[in-house]
Amino acid sequence: MRLLIMGAPGAGKGTQAVGIAEHYGIPAISTGDIFRANVRQGTELGRRVSAIMAAGDYVPDELTERIVADRLDRDDAAAGWLLDGFPRTLHQVEALEKYLADHSVGLDAVICLDVDPEDLIVRLLGRAEVEGRADDDEGTIRHRMDVYLESTRPLLDAYEGRGLLVRVDGNGTVEEVGARIVAAVDAFVA
Template sequence: MATPETAPPEATATRGARLLIIGPPGAGKGTQAAKIAERYGVPAISTGDIFRANIKGGTELGTQVQQIIERGELVPDSLTNEIVADRLQQPDAAEGFLLDGYPRTVDQVAALDAMLAPVGAELDAVILIEADVDEVVARLLKRAELEGRADDTEAVIRHRQEVYAEQTAPLVALFSERGKLVTVDGLGTVDGVAERIASGLDAQLGR
């Protein structure tokens, strides 16, 4: 068993951080989120996963969310904020977390700020994964072909990329102003991107 003197640096120096990851569809955000959460010893919290788990489990929340989605509407901020606030109060998130899929709007950022304020905390860093649109579209088209997703046409995929860019632009500007943004090129091997993220985060967090 490793002692404090012999433990690898990342086992001691990188534990705990309050993080957010942002990236376009197809940029490998989910894969990198898992690696970041493991490296920092924090839970990866995806609002989408929480919604899907509740729908699958038939919970009261799941029923609410399913009805909203079936009506073709977006889950309201009030409900999403409530879910995230509850999740962040759980013991495993006490020393940090990695948020994925929330906050998506400036209003949600304000809500998150309010959640963290009572314990004198704030986001430590925001990882922005960037990727060339044409490269990502090509990647998603290939995946759609392999998985038989006939509805994932190039036009649909490009529209999703445009919606993402429009939605995240205000967040990117906000976190850049706060000095929290860590921008990383998301193209390349999984390990190569992970190394760039680790290097950027270490610099941001002073580790």
């Protein structure tokens, strides 16, 4: 199973990705987690992306694409994966399509978590408080929402046009949303 999970910042992608991946026996791959781990470890990549992330901007396409391709080439991803946080631009969509074509595989579905933007701002502010995430102050959150609307939202239209988009209501408990996702994906790929 090869899946993408998409939605605005704070929609619950990371939380749901873990459960979905476990359900289907595939790794959940989060570009945000990869970047944050590198920042914490002080790696060269971490130094490069730290300022970009702190400003609420996206890491450049080419760098992100190289990191994702490297991760998808690992043995644990041979039978499938769930990508969280990639692709975020049409350039990245094209890079992923080329990667899939080069490996003679395709996407099974693109999950989109739909949540009201104002609810997301409240969620993200709460998460920032609990997790101490410097990239989640209100100004940065609003900027990330603007970047999402400008850059990422068109991807949903692209995947919908390809017949791959599965929209799921992202409101409710983690368990309720997770059950909705699995039911929707199972019905979609059946």
